[in-house]
Amino acid sequence: EIVLTQSPGTLSLSPGERATLSCRASQSVSSSYLAWYQQKPGQAPRLLIYGASSRATGIPDRFSGSGSGTDFTLTISRLEPEDFAVYYCQQYGSSPRGTFGQGTKVEIK
């Protein structure tokens, strides 16, 4: 079973700054079946990125995903106030499974 490790656990940044979130897999994620989600308190997760780098419908272009194999990154180019949330990566290459990373909290500095 693939284990996903996200870092850092918490990222303290100011609005307007760049956020870089990491997701490392214990083994290669096939065909870049890697997704990123955003979750705000009291809400269900929202799909941001799929296929490691494709933005889901309606997701602003300040969100971008990159990486392949075992190392993946979510970048938020300029943080808006509404971007402060918890972010999860997920691998979905071994269907119908979908293991998640433990999450990175992006908080206001």
Next chain:
Amino acid sequence: EVQLVESGGGLVQPGRSLRLSCAASGFTFDDYAMHWVRQAPGKGLEWVSGISWNSGSIGYADSVKGRFTISRDNAKNSLYLQMNSLRAEDTALYYCAKAFFQSSTSCFDYWGQGTLVTVSS
């Protein structure tokens, strides 16, 4: 508009059973795999179980294998999770989630608001 509405959660004693339901609307239900994901209070997301469009492929997390059973009724646009031998560590908000792609490998594009399961004596 896609809607996923979970129900069936509640307070249950350890060792007892509970059946969760998810009513789907706004899309062709039998075209997509469906999943259950849970989130313990203050914790991260944990994938629980998934089922392909025709129930031909099913998967479970190791933590629930042998205790939980996922099923679907395409005629009723509904997804189910039968949870037996419940433990305190099963306490969580349980989300129903729709596969993004019609293929067997997919992330999740729509989520319900969840139903809370509390296992306690």
